[in-house]
Amino acid sequence: MSLDPARLQAMANAIRALSMDAVQAANSGHPGMPMGMADVATVLWSQFLKFDPSAPDWADRDRFVLSAGHGSMLIYSLLYLSGYEQPTIGDIRNFRQLGSPCAGHPENFLLPGVECTTGPLGQGLAMGVGMAMAERHLNAVFGDELVDHRTWVIAGDGCLMEGINHEAIGIAGHLKLGRMIVLWDDNNITIDGSTDLSTSEDIRARYEATGWHVTSCDGHDFADIARALGEAVADERPSLVACKTIIGKGAPHKQGTSATHGSPLGADEVAAARFELGWDYPPFEVPADILGDWHSTGQHGKEAHGAWAGRFEASSDKAEFARRMAGELPAGDIMGEHVAKLIAEPQKVATRKASEMALAHINPQLPETIGGSADLTGSNNTKAGGIGPFTADDYSGRYVYWGIREFGMAAAMNGMALHGGVIPYGGTFLVFTDYARGAIRLSALQRVRAIYVMTHDSIGLGEDGPTHQPIEHLASLRAMPNLLVMRPADVIETAECWEIALKQSNRPTVLALSRQNLPQVRLEATGENLSARGAYRLKLAEAPRKVVLVATGSEVEVALACAAQLEAQGVGADVVSMVSTELFDEQGAAYRSDILPSDCLKVSIEAGTTFGWERYTGTDGLNIGIDRFGASAPAEALFEKFGITADAIVPQILNKVNN
């Protein structure tokens, strides 16, 4: 759509007016960015972005990510003006109020046109990398006729200054993701003031150093913006467009300063901006002709969608493509054969190895999985089932060598999952969830199926010592809402956990897996995925029951050894494998009190902090764990040092039982 500058200016000013008015009404928010980037966004929306407002979930739409999420009024304005069903003008009037989908920061689960939740800086751009990867992969699999779109990102100085930016653009440059374009709101202002308070970087040079195409434009000159975006589209490399803008553009006394960044302009300045912009209309009113121009921006995309629908209907891949984009697993029992074989031939293997064995079954059956590791492939055992590398030369590959970039990997996994059509999993050491935690939280908040394969899950990793030994990590991840944490005890539970993780269409999973070998504790077929109960009774007391031992992962073996010693002394002891506290909490009260009865001593055994275990053992129970940092030594020496052995634990239990 090509319009004369005056009409484009009016369209852009509609964004400015809605943004400043909504922030003013809420008495809270960030007017500076939407006002500064209004001109750029108007050009993007009217001349470049492929979208159909009547079908926000159209698979082949361009993805638009507002990485500078604090400027949320920009995307709310764009969605409203261009004719999406949501948000309504009422929603915008209720910006930042309880129940409005126009939240302080854009939330993917509140508005269909919001591709991802942004606000934590840097992550939107990194999710864009994942979206662009998913797009190229699906393009390689399904061809141009079904998948052929771009990923556009609007990012601010903060997004570029965060460390994750280095990881994200390093991946994108290396993988030559030429269909990704970042529009940098280059306004020289951060919250604290001018960017030169804290940075002297030549950002263009840095992007070029990682294989990006870089151009720039006057962010308030429509023709120049269109020229730069056209250049970016034409270049084969991922592109950074430095859009020179004035933050808060249109607010005559405050524009160009950090005063417009995160506060309402104030009634006087809003009035002055109306005058400056020639915007004579009441708050939240957009004249019909301007709204008409905005509505027409989606026309091209609607036509493209129609053409696409024809190709889709005619495609022999129709059913498979639809299944994958819907996030539905293929029919059939994914793990049944594998588990049956393990029951027949028990194995003692590390659960990281058990995970590799599970993946060897999963990956051939589920073409939608894309695996990877942050440079620990051989340690995380994530490459299995014959999948080949995803590279710039072959996007059909399903294994990503992420490099030493945990945070970038996790954020890109979120982007992949949000794009749809793929199920990402990725590995590092459990202790390095600390590096990726910001993105794991966004997996949980955004309700996406990302699967974290976190190996080396305790002091059991041995000699690498305290920097590598998780202590607080299981507890700190269990504390996070909507994150499923599972720690399987053996090869069977690991297979079950993988099946559970794949079936979670609305939440991410952390699999905590051992470095060291663990004996198979499940030796009989049950016909049920017992791990799905969260906790289950692995061994029933033989003598009259006085104790219930609750353990996870590698400590289930220790609990069984404790139980044997206790039974030998006439003290009956159940052993419960607590694979996942979250899944257990979701069971009914009857099941829970059957597994953890009130009339006996409950003992938790986990080679990590005891923090949080009182929920299951009570304050009169016994919590065996490690409430300090670990040490460097062979694993057996450490389990002994920290008292995670039957010989160290049983006397404490007997002491409790006999008193």
Place this chain on the structure above:
Amino acid sequence: MSLDPARLQAMANAIRALSMDAVQAANSGHPGMPMGMADVATVLWSQFLKFDPSAPDWADRDRFVLSAGHGSMLIYSLLYLSGYEQPTIGDIRNFRQLGSPCAGHPENFLLPGVECTTGPLGQGLAMGVGMAMAERHLNAVFGDELVDHRTWVIAGDGCLMEGINHEAIGIAGHLKLGRMIVLWDDNNITIDGSTDLSTSEDIRARYEATGWHVTSCDGHDFADIARALGEAVADERPSLVACKTIIGKGAPHKQGTSATHGSPLGADEVAAARFELGWDYPPFEVPADILGDWHSTGQHGKEAHGAWAGRFEASSDKAEFARRMAGELPAGDIMGEHVAKLIAEPQKVATRKASEMALAHINPQLPETIGGSADLTGSNNTKAGGIGPFTADDYSGRYVYWGIREFGMAAAMNGMALHGGVIPYGGTFLVFTDYARGAIRLSALQRVRAIYVMTHDSIGLGEDGPTHQPIEHLASLRAMPNLLVMRPADVIETAECWEIALKQSNRPTVLALSRQNLPQVRLEATGENLSARGAYRLKLAEAPRKVVLVATGSEVEVALACAAQLEAQGVGADVVSMVSTELFDEQGAAYRSDILPSDCLKVSIEAGTTFGWERYTGTDGLNIGIDRFGASAPAEALFEKFGITADAIVPQILNKVNN
């Protein structure tokens, strides 16, 4: 010290031999890096590094950071060979065994010559930035005669690929930290294989883009190494020296491959390497002449130390410099006057504002504090007490504009604290501890006094919504060993918490502070820092006690309102302010059971996850909290929505009490 290449080669081969032998004996470890960087390290140690093996804590020593911490045998070899008291050859024989100070990764608390704990990649270099900042600051304060040293870092590809590298070099370049020199082990190998699996970056160009001087050398040519290091020393900018090396150099069949990175070479290859290197000596034996050459490397530093000691003795700053380097606070009651004034004139302020008020008293009294914020100065209220900016033009400043670099800030704070002479504090939003978590963990593990000023500590921040509202953060931080988490309820407790934090010479502190105003709940002078008890009884039950309400921070006000309603109905209720669970856990049993008696209902109230609270309330208690993500709305609306109000809580309490 200038030696001929043959003698330098023998010295370097001593590192190679010790490294491969120790890893072989441990059957675990990383020989590739020490063998690859042995030549560079030999030149650094013999010709550039200023150190005195007999005084590892000499204040004006150069700081040496092995950022690629997995190559720990490099630093153990260097310390042993150059004549430090520790490690002994016996310690090296026991590499990675229980009790040996030669742990899998270098630990600052195990060996005096280890400046910081490394292993989590990227952080060593970032800590080096903090050390270099502390050096320049102390130089500005105390002059060249007392403080005039360099910070040397050895980093690998992993350190450079991590996101934190972008933040760290951005700070260093902006602040023109010319006395920092990074020796990059440029060997083209990561764990997964060749670096070109995952990166195509022009690292030199990236460093130059952030204001660094870059040079390179053949890392196996002594003269060329010395030339490059000399160039780096001469340049006014921070320097990156790309040392082109062969990983595992000396192991004839494995060198240059990732096979040498993280596994023992194996007996055959060790034997082959001995032949290749012409190293005819038994394991762990270094001939006297080679050891003699190594011992002489410290001679120059010893002489420099002697000269420095003379200047120190003659300095009028002697006492103050010694006090600051020892980490001792000045004599006197830091907060007394401030607290007395607040008792006299009660105030209702946000605890972030209360923190600013405390800092206004602290900063003038403690010249060693260096504050800052990750671009949230006005929100974190961290700039107080008249301190000016720390800039490239004025290193005497005490306020750092860190930019949007939470992780880089936290790691640099660790480096500052480890350098000594300064006490760093820095702010961001509590939710963004997720971004800095890797460094907060190293604060705790390294036992340093870093103070995290984390504001916006709950849904009480309001409209910014779930991306900005901490839910699991208090719990996840409390789960971390050796980290003090404090959440004050009012202006007085905030002052007390600051005093406590400053006095923690062996652990870091997180202060969780409110955005919203909170009434002063402590209205009478006590003469004691009650917060130091962790929890204390703020209000005693009037009617017969049936309930103890335990709350933190902004919810203490809610607990008081609950108590008033309960008392009005004849139900006696204590109110306990639980400022810090860790400090409370450290109290004696009698105090703890007095505060949390077993004979009444215990109710926790905290606007975050309930996870972990059963430790204090028992499983028959009541835990009021928020076990889901937050929402975007004004604070009051959110407290109501999530049931954190007296009206919502009291009926639940009565229901428990009456049943």
